[in-house]
Amino acid sequence: MPILKGKDILHGNQFTKKDVETILKVASEFEKELKKKDSLSLLKGKILATLFFEPSTRTRLSFEAAMQRLGGGVISMGSVESSSVAKGETLADTARTVAQYADVIVLRHPRLGSAKEAADAVPIPVINAGDGAGQHPTQALLDVYTILKEVGSLKDLTISLVGDLKYGRTVHALVELLSLFNARIYLVSPNLLRMPEEIVSGLKGKGIEVIETEDMAEAVKASSVLYMTRIQKERFTDLSEYERVKGSFILNEAFLNNLKKKIIILHPLPRVDEIHTDVDAYPGAAYFRQMRNGVFVRMALLAMVFGKR
Amino acid sequence: MPILKGKDILHGNQFTKKDVETILKVASEFEKELKKKDSLSLLKGKILATLFFEPSTRTRLSFEAAMQRLGGGVISMGSVESSSVAKGETLADTARTVAQYADVIVLRHPRLGSAKEAADAVPIPVINAGDGAGQHPTQALLDVYTILKEVGSLKDLTISLVGDLKYGRTVHALVELLSLFNARIYLVSPNLLRMPEEIVSGLKGKGIEVIETEDMAEAVKASSVLYMTRIQKERFTDLSEYERVKGSFILNEAFLNNLKKKIIILHPLPRVDEIHTDVDAYPGAAYFRQMRNGVFVRMALLAMVFGKR
Amino acid sequence: MPILKGKDILHGNQFTKKDVETILKVASEFEKELKKKDSLSLLKGKILATLFFEPSTRTRLSFEAAMQRLGGGVISMGSVESSSVAKGETLADTARTVAQYADVIVLRHPRLGSAKEAADAVPIPVINAGDGAGQHPTQALLDVYTILKEVGSLKDLTISLVGDLKYGRTVHALVELLSLFNARIYLVSPNLLRMPEEIVSGLKGKGIEVIETEDMAEAVKASSVLYMTRIQKERFTDLSEYERVKGSFILNEAFLNNLKKKIIILHPLPRVDEIHTDVDAYPGAAYFRQMRNGVFVRMALLAMVFGKR
Numbered sequence: 001m002p003i004l005k006g007k008d009i010l011h012g013n014q015f016t017k018k019d020v021e022t023i024l025k026v027a028s029e030f031e032k033e034l035k036k037k038d039s040l041s042l043l044k045g046k047i048l049a050t051l052f053f054e055p056s057t058r059t060r061l062s063f064e065a066a067m068q069r070l071g072g073g074v075i076s077m078g079s080v081e082s083s084s085v086a087k088g089e090t091l092a093d094t095a096r097t098v099a100q101y102a103d104v105i106v107l108r109h110p111r112l113g114s115a116k117e118a119a120d121a122v123p124i125p126v127i128n129a130g131d132g133a134g135q136h137p138t139q140a141l142l143d144v145y146t147i148l149k150e151v152g153s154l155k156d157l158t159i160s161l162v163g164d165l166k167y168g169r170t171v172h173a174l175v176e177l178l179s180l181f182n183a184r185i186y187l188v189s190p191n192l193l194r195m196p197e198e199i200v201s202g203l204k205g206k207g208i209e210v211i212e213t214e215d216m217a218e219a220v221k222a223s224s225v226l227y228m229t230r231i232q233k234e235r236f237t238d239l240s241e242y243e244r245v246k247g248s249f250i251l252n253e254a255f256l257n258n259l260k261k262k263i264i265i266l267h268p269l270p271r272v273d274e275i276h277t278d279v280d281a282y283p284g285a286a287y288f289r290q291m292r293n294g295v296f297v298r299m300a301l302l303a304m305v306f307g308k309r
Numbered sequence: 310m311p312i313l314k315g316k317d318i319l320h321g322n323q324f325t326k327k328d329v330e331t332i333l334k335v336a337s338e339f340e341k342e343l344k345k346k347d348s349l350s351l352l353k354g355k356i357l358a359t360l361f362f363e364p365s366t367r368t369r370l371s372f373e374a375a376m377q378r379l380g381g382g383v384i385s386m387g388s389v390e391s392s393s394v395a396k397g398e399t400l401a402d403t404a405r406t407v408a409q410y411a412d413v414i415v416l417r418h419p420r421l422g423s424a425k426e427a428a429d430a431v432p433i434p435v436i437n438a439g440d441g442a443g444q445h446p447t448q449a450l451l452d453v454y455t456i457l458k459e460v461g462s463l464k465d466l467t468i469s470l471v472g473d474l475k476y477g478r479t480v481h482a483l484v485e486l487l488s489l490f491n492a493r494i495y496l497v498s499p500n501l502l503r504m505p506e507e508i509v510s511g512l513k514g515k516g517i518e519v520i521e522t523e524d525m526a527e528a529v530k531a532s533s534v535l536y537m538t539r540i541q542k543e544r545f546t547d548l549s550e551y552e553r554v555k556g557s558f559i560l561n562e563a564f565l566n567n568l569k570k571k572i573i574i575l576h577p578l579p580r581v582d583e584i585h586t587d588v589d590a591y592p593g594a595a596y597f598r599q600m601r602n603g604v605f606v607r608m609a610l611l612a613m614v615f616g617k618r
Numbered sequence: 619m620p621i622l623k624g625k626d627i628l629h630g631n632q633f634t635k636k637d638v639e640t641i642l643k644v645a646s647e648f649e650k651e652l653k654k655k656d657s658l659s660l661l662k663g664k665i666l667a668t669l670f671f672e673p674s675t676r677t678r679l680s681f682e683a684a685m686q687r688l689g690g691g692v693i694s695m696g697s698v699e700s701s702s703v704a705k706g707e708t709l710a711d712t713a714r715t716v717a718q719y720a721d722v723i724v725l726r727h728p729r730l731g732s733a734k735e736a737a738d739a740v741p742i743p744v745i746n747a748g749d750g751a752g753q754h755p756t757q758a759l760l761d762v763y764t765i766l767k768e769v770g771s772l773k774d775l776t777i778s779l780v781g782d783l784k785y786g787r788t789v790h791a792l793v794e795l796l797s798l799f800n801a802r803i804y805l806v807s808p809n810l811l812r813m814p815e816e817i818v819s820g821l822k823g824k825g826i827e828v829i830e831t832e833d834m835a836e837a838v839k840a841s842s843v844l845y846m847t848r849i850q851k852e853r854f855t856d857l858s859e860y861e862r863v864k865g866s867f868i869l870n871e872a873f874l875n876n877l878k879k880k881i882i883i884l885h886p887l888p889r890v891d892e893i894h895t896d897v898d899a900y901p902g903a904a905y906f907r908q909m910r911n912g913v914f915v916r917m918a919l920l921a922m923v924f925g926k927r
Contacts, residue, residue, distance in 0.1 A: 038663025038721070039691075045347025047374055058715050061693045065665055065719035068691035073348075073377035075370045079388060079697060089579035092586075097367050097578060100601035101374035103347070269715060270707035277710075292718035354656025356683055382657075382686035384679045388697060398888035401895075406676050406887060409910035410683035412656070 005307035008119040009127045012137045012176035020177060024145050026300035026309045027293070034069060034296070042308050043072035049102035050076045051094065051118075052129070053109040058269060058291060059129045059139070063106045066298035075102060092121035099124045104305060107131075125305040133167055138301060139268060140173035142294040144181075147225055149293065150264040150286050160186040160219040162249050163229035163274060165195040170268045171229060172196075175203060184209045186219035190245040193235065216249055220263060226251070228267045228274055252276040266290055314616035317428040318436045321446045321485035329486060333454050335609035335618045336602070343378060343605070351617050352381035358411035359385045360403065360427075361438070362418040367578060367600060368438045368448070372415045375607035384411060401430035408433045413614060416440075434614040442476055447610060448577060449482035451603040453490075456534055458602065459573040459595050469495040469528040472538035472558050472583060474504040479577045480538060481505075484512060493518045495528035499554040502544065525558055529572060535560070537576045537583055561585035575599055623925035626737040627745045630755045630794035638795060642763050644918035644927045645911070652687060652914070660926050661690035667720035668694045669712065669736075670747070671727040676887060676909060677747045677757070681724045684916035693720060710739035717742045722923060725749075743923040751785055757886060758791035760915040762799075764908040765843055768882040778804040778837040780867050781847035781892060783813040788886045789847060790814075793821060802827045804837035808863040811853065834867055838881060844869070846885045846892055870894035884908050 003019055015023070033040060048067040050060050064074045077098075091114055098105055099122035107118050108129040115128030115135070130136045148154050159178065161171050165187055175195075178185060185208060187195045194212065203210050213219055220226050228251055236242035251265065251274065267275055267287040279285050303309045312328055324332070342349060357376040359369050373383045386407070400423055407414055408431035416427050417438040424437030424444070439445040457463050468487065470480050474496055484504075487494060494517060496504045503521065512519050522528055529535050537560055545551035560574065560583065576584055576596040588594050612618045621637055633641070651658060666685040668678050682692045695716070709732055716723055717740035725736050726747040733746030733753070748754045766772050777796065779789050783805055793813075796803060803826060805813045812830065821828050831837055838844050846869055854860035869883065869892065885893055885905040897903050921927045 045378070047377060049370065057695055057712065061667065061695070061716065061719050064693045065691075068665060068693070069663070073374075075373045075377070076696075077366055077370070078385075088581050093579060094366065096597050097600050098370065100597060101370050101604055270711060272706050288714050288718060291715050295719055354687070356686060358679065382683075384682045384686070386675055386679070387694075397890050402888060403675065405906050406909050407679065409906060410679050410913055 002304060002307040002309070004301065004304035006125060007305060008115075008125055009137055009301055009305070010115050010119060011128070011135045012140045012173035014137070015177070015180070017180040020141070020144065020180060023141055023297070023300050023304065024148055026304060027145050027296040029309075030299040030303070031296040039069045039071060041071035042303055043067065043070040043306060046072040046104070046306060047102045048072055048074050048302070049098045049105050050074065051098060051105060051107045051109075052077065054130070056108055056129070058294070059108065060106075062291070062294040063127075063129070063298050063302075066295045066302055069295065070299055070302060072302070091118055095121045095126070104302065127301065127305070130169060132169075134169055135173045136169045137173050138294070138298055139170050140177050141301070142290065142297040143170070143174050143227070143266060143268070144177050145297050146266060146286055146290040146293045147264065150284075150289075151224055154181040154183075157181060157183040157225065158186070158223045159183055159225040159227060160188055160216070160223040161195075161227045161229070162188040162216055162219070164193045164231050164235065165189040165229070166193040167232070167235065168229045171227070172199060174227070175199060179203055179206050179208045182208065185211070186223060187212045188214065188216050188219045188249070190214065190231070190248070192241075192245070193231065214248065217255070217258070220259060223263065225264045225266065228265065228271070230270070230272055230274055246274075250274055250276070251279055253278040253282070256282055311613060311616040311618070313610065313613035315434060316614060317424075317434050318446055318610055318614070319424050319428060320437070320444045321449050321482035323446070324486070324489070326489040329450070329453065329489060332450055332606070332609050332613065333457055335613060336454050336605040338618075339608040339612070340605040348378045348380060350380035351612055352376065352379040352615060355381040355413070355615060356411045357381055357383050357611065358407045358414050359383065360407060360414060360416045360418075361386065362389055363439070365417055365438070367603070368417065369415075371600070371603040372436075372438065372607050372611075375604045375611055378604065379608055379611060381611070400427055404430045404435070413611065436610065436614070439478060441478075443478055444482045445478045446482050447603070447607055448479050449486050450610070451599065451606040452479070452483050452536070452575060452577075453486050454606050455575060455595055455599040455602045456573065459593070459598075460533055463490040463492075466490060466492040466534065467495070467532045468492055468534040468536060469497055469525070469532040470504075470536045470538070471497040471525055471528070473502045473540050473544065474498040474538070475502040476541070476544065477538045480536070481508060483536070484508060488512055488515050488517045491517065494520070495532060496521045497523065497525050497528045497558070499523065499540070499557070501550075501554070502540065523557065526564070526567070529568060532572065534573045534575065537574065537580070539579070539581055539583055555583075559583055559585070560588055562587040562591070565591055620922060620925040620927070622919065622922035624743060625923060626733075626743055627755055627919055627923070628733050628737060629746070629753045630758050630791035632755070633795070633798070635798040638759070638762065638798060641759060641915065641918050641922065642766055644922060645763050645914040647927075648917040648921070649914040657687045657689060659689035660921055661685065661688040661924060664690040664722070664924060665720045666690055666692050666920065667716045667723050668692065669716060669723060669725045669727075670695065671698055671725075672748070674726055674747070676912070677726065678724075680909070680912040681745075681747065681916050681920075684913045684920055687913065688917055688920060690920070709736055713739045713744070722920065745919065745923070748787060750787075752787055753791045754787045755791050756912070756916055756919060757788050758795050759919070760908065760912040761788070761792050761845070761884060761886070762795050763915050764884060764904055764911045765882065767911065768902070768904050768907075769842055772799040772801075775799060775801040775843065776804070776841045777801055777843040777845060778806055778834070778841040779813075779845045779847070780806040780834055780837075782811045782849050782853065783807040783847070784811040785850070785853065786847045789845070790817060792845070793817060797821055797824050797826045800826065803829070804841060805830045806832065806834050806837045806867070808832065808849070808866070810859075810863070811849065832866065835873070835876070838877060841881065843882045843884065846883065846889070848888070848890055848892055864892075868892055868894070869897055871896040871900070874900055
C-alpha cells in the first residue's frame with residue numbers, strides 16, 4: 001500500500017525507518033529520471049498551493065520547482081500583506097478555502113502547531129514547511145538524503161551538529177530521523193543554545209549515543225558528517241558573549257586543513273559567516289548539492305501523497 | 310454564436326437571463342469533467358495576467374487555479390509595491406503593457422470604474438474582479454451557481470441578504486442577477502448599512518419583491534437561502550453602535566436550532582465572527598463549497614471569452 | 619554552432635553584429651510561429667527563475683510570458699521582503715541556491731556589476747535584466763528588433779535619443795548595439811543629464827557620427843526614429859530647473875503635426891508625461907508594440923541559451 005497516500009507530512013517522528021528508506025529510494029529514482037529528461041508528467045493536472053506566512057526563498061522555490069518538474073501546477077499566496085490574512089481570517093479558514101482550489105498545500109507559519117491545525121481543517125494533504133520553533137520535516141529528509149548520497153550509507157554514522165541547536169527546527173527534525181539509523185551524535189553548541197533537554201533525553205532513551213560538547217574540533221575529528229547552522233545575534237542579550245561564541249563555531253579552510261581528513265559539510269542555508277566562502281571549493285562542501293537534493297526529496301513526497309509511487 | 314467571445318466581464322447587469330443560464334451550464338459541465346480528470350487542455354498556450362491592486366487571496370488564487378485547470382498559463386503582477394506602479398504609471402498604460410504579454414486580464418482595483426477604464430484601453434478581454442465599491446460580477450455568478458446547485462433550482466427563490474448591504478460590492482452584483490430570476494429578496498441590515506436606495510428602487514421597478522428589515526430571524530424563516538456578509542468596524546463612528554449592530558446579525562448553532570428547517574448558508578468569505586465555527590458542520594453550510602464553485606464558474610468564463618464554449 | 623548556448627547575457631557589448639542579426643532573426647521566427655499557435659513546447663520541462671531585487675512589472679512579466687509561450691515553467695523569488703535576502707544572504711549564495719532549482723536565471727539588482735557576480739557564481743545561464751546604472755541588454759535587443767520591424771532595415775539609420783541619457787541604462791545598452799549598425803545618433807538631453815563622456819567618446823572612436831544637442835525639434839527632423847525616455851525629478855536639486863528642462867523634452871500631437879513627416883516613436887516605459895496620450899493613436903507610436911516585441915526577443919534569447927535555435 002502506498003505509505004503516504006493522502007497523508008499529511010507534519011513531523012519528523014511520523015516516519016518509521018522503513019518509511020524513510022522508501023522516501024529516499026523514490027527521491028533517488030526521480031534524480032535518475034531527471035537526468036534523462038527535464039520533467040515528468042506524473043502530476044499533470046494537480047495543483048500545489050504554497051502558503052508562506054514567513055519569508056522564505058529556498059523552501060518555497062524548491063517545492064514549486066519540484067511540483068513543476070512532476071508536471072503539476074502551482075498557485076502561491078504571496079506575501080501576507082497582499083492576502084486576505086490582513087482581513088483577520090483564521091488559518092483554518094484560509095486553509096479550507098485554498099483546499100477548494102488546490103490538491104495539496106505546503107504551509108510555513110510562525111506558530112508552533114500551525115501545520116497540524118491546517119491539516120485538521122482540510123481534506124487534502126498538508127505538508128509542513130516550518131511551523132515556528134517546531135518542525136521542518138522535509139528539510140530533515142533532504143538532509144538525510146544528502147548524507148546517504150555523500151557518505152554512501154546511513155549505517156554506523158557519526159555526525160556533528162554545530163551552532164544553534166536550541167531554536168533550530170531543522171536540527172530538531174533531523175535528530176529524530178538520525179535516531180532511526182542509530183547514528184552517533186555530537187551536539188556542539190554554546191551553552192546558551194544547547195539542544196533542548198527533552199530532545200536529548202528522548203534520544204538517549206532510544207539508545208542513541210549523544211555527546212554534548214563546546215569543542216568543535218574534537219567532535220568533527222570523530223565524525224564523517226558536519227552539520228553547521230547559523231547562530232542568530234538576536235538570541236543574545238550580551239553582544240560580547242555573541243562575538244565570543246560566534247567565533248568558536250566558524251568553519252574555514254584553515255580548520256579543514258588542520259583536520260587532515262575529508263568530511264562532508266552540510267548547512268540548511270542561508271549562511272552568514274559561519275562557513276567561509278573559502279570552504280566552498282572543498283570536495284566535501286555539500287551544502288549547495290543539498291539544495292538540489294531538496295527538489296528530488298520533495299518530488300518524492302509530492303508524488304507519494306498522491307499515491308503515485 | 311459564442312455569447313462572451315472576446316468580450317469583457319465588467320458588471321452584473323451585462324448578462325441576460327439566457328446568458329447566466331448558459332454560463333451556469335458551462336460551469337456545471339466543467340465541474341463534471343474535472344471529476345473525470347484533473348485538468349483539461351482547452352486553453353493550452355493561453356496566458357492569463359492577474360493584476361491585483363488590492364489584497365486578495367481567494368479571487369486571485371481561484372482564477373489562477375481555474376486557468377491552470379484549463380491548461381493555460383498565468384503571469385501575476387504581484388504586490389503593488391513590487392511593480393512599476395510605484396513609478397507613477399496610469400492604469401491604462403499598465404493594462405496596455407500587460408495586454409502585450411497575456412491573452413486575458415483579471416483586474417482588481419480600488420477605484421470605481423477602473424475595470425471599464427482598463428477594458429477600454431486594451432484589445433483583449435478584461436474581467437473585473439472588484440472595482441472599489443463597484444462590481445464583482447464573477448463572485449455574483451458563483452453565488453448564483455451555488456444557489457442553483459444547493460437548492461436545485463432558481464425558480465421561486467426567496468433569499469435573505471444579511472449584513473453590510475451598503476458597501477458590499479458582492480451583494481450589489483448578486484441582486485442584479487437574482488432579479489433576472491424573479492427572486493423574492495429580504496434585505497437585512499442595520500439602518501446605517503442599508504442597500505443603496507437606487508438599487509432597491511431599481512429592483513422594485515423590475516417588479517422584484519423586496520422586503521427591507523432589521524429582523525434577521527423573521528427574514529430567514531421565509532427564505533430558503535441565507536447570504537451572510539461581514540460588517541466592517543471601520544464603517545462606524547460610534548463603536549457602541551457597532552457592537553450592538555454586529556450582535557444582531559450573527560449566525561450560530563443556536564439560531565439554526567431555533568429555525569427548525571434547513572437553510573442554505575452562503576458567505577463570500579473571509580468571515581470574522583458573523584458565522585460561528587459551530588455552524589461549519591451544518592449540512593446547509595455551503596460557504597466553502599461556494600469557494601470551489603468559484604473555480605468552475607471562472608473556468609466557464611475564461612473558456613467562453615476565448616470562444617471555446 | 620549555437621552562438622549563445624550555455625552563455626550568460628550580461629552586456630550590450632558582448633554581441634557581434636552577426637550575433638544581433640541572428641537573435642533578431644530567431645525572434646522574428648518566433649513571432650511568426652506564435653501567429654500560428656499560442657505556444658510552443660521547445661522548452662518543456664525547463665524552469666526559469668526570476669530574481670528581481672528591484673520593482674518591475676514589464677520586464678519580469680515579459681520574461682515569464684516568453685518562457686511559458688515556449689512551454690517552460692517559472693519560479694519567482696517575489697519581493698525582497700518576502701525572501702531570505704532579509705536574512706543577510708549574499709547575492710552569490712542566493713544565485714547558487716536558485717541554480718539548484720532552475721535551468722536559467724533572470725536577475726534584476728540595484729548594484730552595478732551584480733549580474734556578472736551572479737553569473738560567475740553559478741553554472742547555469744544568467745540573463746541581466748538590469749544591474750543598477752549598468753546594463754539592460756535584453757531591452758536594447760528588443761529596441762533594435764522594434765526599429766528593424768518598424769523601419770524595415772537597420773541600414774543608414776538616424777535616431778534621436780531624448781531625455782535622461784546619463785542614468786538611463788536602457789540607452790547605454792542601446793547605443794552599443796546601434797554602433798554595430800553604423801547608426802547616426804542624436805543625443806538630446808538637458809546638460810545635467812548628458813550621455814556619459816566615456817560612452818560618447820567610445821562611439822566616436824568606432825567612427826559613429828554622434829551629435830549632442832538640446833534642440834529636440836532639429837534632431838527629430840533629421841531622424842527616422844525617436845527614442846524617448848523619462849526624466850526623473852529625483853535627479854534635480856533645483857526644482858525650477860527640473861520644470862524648465864522637463865518641458866523642453868515633451869512629445870505631443872502638436873509637435874508631431876509640426877514635424878510634417880512620419881517618425882517611429884519608442885519608449886522603454888513606464889512613461890509619466892514625456893509622451894502625451896494624444897500621441898498614442900499616431901501610426902508611428904510604437905511603444906506598446908515594442909513591449910510585445912520584448913516577448914519575441916526574450917523567447918529567442920531563452921531558446922538560444924538552451925541551444926534550441
